[in-house]
Amino acid sequence: MSDEVRAHTALHVLKGAAVEVLGVKWTSGVSVNDSHGRLTLQLDRKPTEDEMRRVEDAANRVITEDVGVEEMVMGRAEAEERWGDLVYDLFPIPESVTELSICHIPGWNVNACNREHCSSTGKIGSLTISKYRYRANKGVLEISFDVG
Ligand SMILES: [Zn+2]
DSSP: OOHHHHHHHHHHHHHHHHHHHHOOOOEEEEEEETTEEEEEEEOSSOOOHHHHHHHHHHHHHHHHHTOBOEEEEEEHHHHHHHHGGGGOOSSOOOTTOOEEEEEEETTTEEEEOOSOOOSBGGGGOOEEEEEEEEETTTTEEEEEEEEO
């Protein structure tokens, strides 16, 4: 399994951690390069260092628990009925798309995503937040991380 697949899967785990600790809802950007990733989230305040440590800890807890990552294709209406707008990010999916590829980490994160994922969170190895930056003018938090 490639570093990119591990780093991409880690985006889903990190998002779940940010939802739990910071109460975020929307992802506004993602990028992955080898074992490095960056997740950009909408947030209305600068998080504390302690909160960011807890985000990292929560992500690693789910990695240690080695939760199975489910991938499924389902009708868009059915997905919305089950999870509402949780399946979406801020980048829109065209109206014409009627079936969604769903990545589901039970109890942790669900997202419409057609990329390749690890079969379970343990395969990520570990996640380290290398830096983060809060952009007050845009109201976004950028979290850079490495998987190892
Ligand atoms: Zn994905």
